[in-house]
Structure formats: C-alpha cells, structure tokens
Amino acid sequence: MTDSGIGDTDARTNPVVPRLAATVERLHNQIRQAQATADGRALIEMAKGVLVERLHCGPAQAATQLEILSARAGVEPLELAVDLVNQAAQDKMSAVVGEFLQATATPPSGPTAVVRLRTAESGLLAAGDTQRVAESVLEHAVSPLGATAVAIWSAGIDASLSLAGFAGIAGHEAQRWRYVPPGVVTPARQALIQRAAQWIDDMSVSGLPSIGDRAGGRAAIPVGAAGKILGVLEVCWPRPIDVQPRQIHRQLEALAELCAHTLESDSAAVRTTERADVADLVRLADGLFDPALVLIPQLDEGTLADFSIHHLNSCFVDPAGRPPGLISGASLLEMYPMAAVEGQLFERIEHVFATGETYRADRVMLTELVDQIPLTVAAALSISRYGDAVLMVWRIEDESGRLATLLQHAQRLGRVGGFEENAATGEITWSEQLFALYGLAPATDPVPLAQLPGHVHDADTEAVRRFLRTLLRYRRSASTACRLTRADGVTRHVRIIAEPVVDAAGHLHAIRGAYQDVSAQHWTEIALSATRDRLTDTEMRAAEQSSLARQLQQAIMPDAQPSTDAFGLRIAVRYRPTEQDELVGGDWYDTIVLPSKEILVSVGDITGHGITAATGMVVLRNALRGLAATGAGPGQMLAWLNLVAHHLTDSIFATAICGVYNPLTRVLRWARAGHPPPVLVRAGHACSLPELRGIILGALAETSYEEGEIQLELDDTLLLYTDGLIERRDLELDFCIERLLTISAAFTGSLDERLDHLLDSSDADTDDDTCVVGIQVGASQGPPTDNL
Secondary structure (H helix, E strand, O other): OOHHHHHHOOOOOOOHHHHHHHHHHHHHHHHHHHHHHHHHHHHHHHHHHHHHHHHOOOHHHHHHHHHHHHHHHOOOHHHHHHHHHHHHHOOHHHHHHHHHHHHOOOOOOOOOHHHHHHHHHHHHHHOOOHHHHHHHHHHHHHHHHOOOEEEEEEEOOOOOEEEEEEEOOOHHHHHHOOEEOOOOOOHHHHHHHHOOOEEEOOHHHHOOOOOOOOOOOEEEEEEEEOOEEEEEEEEEOOOOOOOOOHHHHHHHHHHHHHHHHHHHHHOHHHHHHHHHHHHHHHHHHHOOOOOEEEEEEEEEOOEEEEEEEEEEOOOOOOOOOOOHHHHOOOEHHHHOHHHHOOOOHHHHHHHHHHHOOOEEEEEEEEEEEEOOEEEEEEEEEEEEEEOOEEEEEEEEOOHHHHHHHHHHHHHHHOOEEEEEEEOOOOOEEEOHHHHHHHOOOOOOOOOOHHHHHHHEOHHHHHHHHHHHHHHHHOOOOEEEEEEEEOOOOOEEEEEEEEEEEEOOOOOEEEEEEEEEEOHHHHHHHHHHHHHHHHHHHHHHHHHHHHHHHHHHHHHHOOOEEEEEEEOOEEEEEEEEOOOOHHHOOEEEEEEEEOOOOOEEEEEEEEOOOOHHHHHHHHHHHHHHHHHHOOOOOHHHHHHHHHHHHHHOOOOOOEEEEEEEEEOOOOEEEEEEEEOOOOEEEEOOEEEEOOOOOOOOEOOOOOOOOOEEEEEOOOOOEEEEEOHHHOOOOOOOHHHHHHHHHHHHHHOOOOHHHHHHHHHHHOOOOOOOOEEEEEEEEOOOOOOOOOOO
16 A cells, blocks of 8 residues: 555554554553553552561562561552551651641542552652653652642743643643743742742633633742752643641652652753853853852752852952952851841842842842941842853942032933033033923034124123123132023023133133023912912901901990899800801891890801801891880791891801790790700709700791790709810710719709809810800899880
C-alpha cells in the first residue's frame, strides 16, 4: 500500500486505524501500570532494607518476614512497607501523614494517605525528568483530593517561569504556556514573588490567567531549596473549592519539597555554568563607575544564613574607612550588621536571591555603623541575581546635584527665571523658565537687558529705564516691577532684580539676575482688594442695621423694669439682650390690664436675629395687644396671631405663650405656640406646666391651639421665660429645663431676687437674648391699674 493510498482511506471503513489507536492506548495504560508497580516495588525494597538493618538478616529472610507481618496485621505488603519506612524516616512526610490521619475520622476509601504520599515520593525520587514527576504527583497524591491537573514551573534567573512538567493538561495548552515572561501576573507568579503558597477558591472570580481550566480552584506552592525559589508546583481542580484544611496544605507543601529534588537535578548543569559565570559577573562589576559588590550565598544546613562578599570593584569605598582587603571574603552581616534591620538591605537581597526579581529604587535610606554611631545616607540602589550570585550596585546621592534639582523645582514653583549677560562678549544665558515667561521657544535668541524698555507697557518704560541706569551706569543692584508685553499679545506682571559683577577696579564683567512672574499674585491682590471693599461696605451696613435693631429693641423692651403690684399680683421682668450686636434677637414680653379687668401676660421669641427679628417682634407684640382687647381666650388669640405671622408679615416664625389671669378667681388660662411651658413654684417645689398642643406661629395658615387652666394659690410663683435662659449646645432641652426646676425650687428670696438669681445662675451658651417674667400671687390690694 502506497502513502497516497493510506491517506485516501477513510478511517471509519478501515479497521486498521481503530485497532492501532486501541493498541496505543493499551500500551500507554500498561506503561502507567508498570510505573505505578515500580513505585510500589521501590517502597517494598526500602522496607526490606529497614528489616535487614533491624533484624540483622539477609534480603530473602527480610522478604519472608515482610509477608508474615503483613498477613498477621491483615494489610497489604505495600501498606506495611510504607509504615516501616515512616517509622524509620521520621521526616516531614511522616509528620504530614500523621497530622492527616489524626484529623480523619474515618479511614479513606482506596489507598490511604500514607500509601499515596510515600508512593508519590518513591516515584519522584525514581523519576528521570520533571514530566514524570508531574504525572506521579497527579496519579498518587492529588487525584484522590479531586484535582485533575498538575503543572510544575521552573523559575528563571530573571523571575520568568518555564513549564518543566505537566499532567492532566492538553498538549496544545501546555505548548501555549511553555514560557511566562516576568511581569505577567499568574497564581504561580504570585507564589514566586510573595514566596508563599497561593490558594484560589475560584479562578473565574480572581481574573488571573493561568494554565488549565480557568473556572476551578487552584493552589500554587513555591518550590525552594538553599534559600532560592527553584519553581512552583501548581495544582488544578475542575470546580471551585472550599477552604482546605491545614492537613491538605501540609501535604502539598511536602510534595513541593519533593519536586525541589527533581528541579535541582534538572538545573545542575545550569548551576555549573552559573558558577563559571561568576567570573564574568566580577568583570562586569569592575567595568561599572558606581560601587558594586558580588555576593555569594552562605548556607547553614540547606538554609540561607548570610552572603559572602565575593568581590568588590575599584569604585567601592567603605563607609567606616576599612580597606577593601579586610572586607573581601567576609560575610555581609559581619561587615555591615545594620543591613539585618527589618526592611533594610539584607531583606531586599534575600528576596532578590530567592525570587530572581530585580530590585531597583531611585532613593533609599541606607544605615551603617561608623564608630558605633549610625550613619544614614540616601542612595540609588540596584540588586539583581545572576545564577547563584547577587550583584548589588549603588550610587550615593550627590548633595550638589540634589541641591541643583531642588533649585530647579523652586524656580518652577516660584515662577522664577534666571539670566546672566557677559558684558565683554555679549553672551546671554537664560534659564528655561525665562524663555517661557517671554513666550519664546528655547532655541530663540534671548532678549538683551538693554532692549527691555521695548518689551514693556508704555506706562512702565520710564521705571525700567531708571532700573537700567542704576544697574549699568552706577553699578548698583536694582529692582523694578513692570508689565511685560509679549509678542503673542499676552501681558505678564513681572518683578526683575539684578546685580552687576565688577572687579576690584570697578570694571563691569557681567550682569546676573532673575525675573519672577507675579501675575497671579497681582490679580489675586486686585481681587482681594475688591473683596475687601465689598466686605467693608457689607460690614458697615450690617453694623447700621444691628444698631437700629438694638435701638428699636431697647425702646420697646428695656433691660429691666421695676416690679409692679396690682390686685394681689406682683409682676417682675428681667430682659438681658445678647452682647453681640449682630445677634440682636426678637424676644419680647408684655403685661397689660384688659378692659375686662383681667391681666394679659405674654412671652415670645422670633426666630433669627437682626433688624428683621426686631421689627417682627414689634409687629407680633402689638398685634397681640390689639387681639387681647376682643376678650377672646388665649388659644383663640394665638390662632389669630398665627394668621398675622403667616399672611401679614415677611416669613416670620415665632414661639409664644399667652396667659389671661382673673384676679377674682385666681385662675390662669393659657396657651402655647411651640414655647417652653411656664414653671410653677409652690411650697418649695417647682414643676413645668403641661405641654399644651400648639405649633410655632407662622408655620401653617390654619391651626388651633389648646388651652390650659390652673388655679393659683397664695405665694405661688409663675415663671415665663425664653430659651436664652437655659439652652446649651451640648445638652438636650429636657436636661436644661430640669436644671431650671432644681434652681427654682431651692431659692427662697423675693421675686426680684429670684429673677436676678436665675440670670446669674444661667449657664446657657447660645449667645441669645434672655427674657424672664415672674408672677407672684399675694393678698388682694384693690382693683388693678390700666397698664402694668
């Protein structure tokens, strides 16, 4: 049969193709079975060796004894072999298996964890390549955990990742992921850089790219040895996973340690080449113009303990002044112990050596002991790994360069441009800021200082010429402010300061100076001036209105009035206005005898301050007087007064209390509009009258007010007040009223003394007006007068 004949044959009709495929699959399964059998046989051979050593017998007797012991124990020879190896080894694998078995309540189906892990270990040690290791890990160790794929990555010297072995992953997928360059963030990359295991519950949620199924769980465990991360073991689950117990974490960490054996074997030739390349690294360090050290790791029982200073180049200068011969060959921490401080140099070098990730920083602070005194310097630092060696290069920050950079930033922020003119050659040097100030390109010829009058506003020409005469003719430093007119029509407000450079004989050599763009400051000053003028005018108008409000208030509401007695009723008033004129309020009080010979008592408080509050107080106080003449009750009077506040005034809101007292019956009828209720003091006890229903005046167009009635007795005292007497910003109003009741109950003096005591004891802090009206019931002394 020719090649073309084979190619034209349909596989579905030719029975040869399916038979070949079945044969290949069968042979592949036989190979895997043979490998698994070989792994188990290796464990049995190790167990025989243990018995030979313990029983001092020959190999044949050890094999016979192993069969006898397994039969007596009722277990397979392989399980007994693993148990003997664990007892003899007492290594990390044994500890992991012990933890797992202790945490497992029921024995697992199939091979136990101890058999699986030891079989995997045997396969890994016997495998000749990393691909076989990946297959053994998947088959013996992680498949029983539900995982379906394994990838083993090898870390490069530049922190790149190469796929060294895989299992359960399609060939085309593995080919696509054969190399991951530095900087690509994957679970394996995170494990390498962070030097810690990464557990991801759901890859689809994390958004990280990686080999294998993107929708399942993932674990990436770094594989390390001798202080260096050799690679990463990545295990894939087909579905999202729950948080795994500590025993599973420990199993995968133990498997990662086993993988390190193979990765070390695979990189043996590479490490030999890397050691040979140390000489090239030394030659590279000697070619640098900055201080450089070549460091070699020092291991202590397989753990990185320090770095040996293998070589230092000719530019190296020891901060403590020690000769290079004393430092070369010594350990890093011995020579520079401050490098071990947390976050200092050693930690960065260790990370670079472990991960291969290069470290670079423009400015870091390095501290070292010089004569037992800490010395800190700023330096640019670079640390990189070359095989098994580390190259560290640094550059101490130059003070003059740093100051020059600071000066450039200061000139930019201050919008300052410098210049210098050579008087002999006419050469002009401008800074970059000066070209921008003139609106010129950097390649344009600078404008000579002598031509400055032609580039300023006409009104500033004479001032500029005086500036030049002082500078050029009289050889004295000078300064001026002018408006610089640019070619593009833009005008900049600038300040120029310059000085002549002369020799001992007085000859002019050069002129140097600086321009400062003060345009923003100029316009800010103009805006501030205009704002200041408007503010002054506003303050004057406000002061006039406050003064007018104060005069109006004092004309209607004097600070104090002498107490009056009428028909057995003693009335006293205290009014204390705020000390701040701009806060003149609208508190009012009123007591008059009505045509019915009843006595009207009222207290109110307009919201707000100033002339509006003062005029609103006059309107409501006088309106209430007129409404009282109708003979209506307190509730009806407040309802009418609410109509006045809502309809006939300009947005006035107020609280008020209105009371009508009958001297014959000693009955007080009263109503309130959002105002604190009066306080009744009787027989050494003080209480607030009920909070009758009634909202503030002016809030609604139509509303009603509940009336209350109280029978007063001889020596009763009734206190009406505004909130300026009690209110505090840091306390609720109920606490303030409770304090007023306590003070009122404890006082035993006269009515006038009581009101003075209330004002003196007040701890209110709202800077508001305060009004207090006191009414004391006594013996009848005749009919009341017309006006109290």
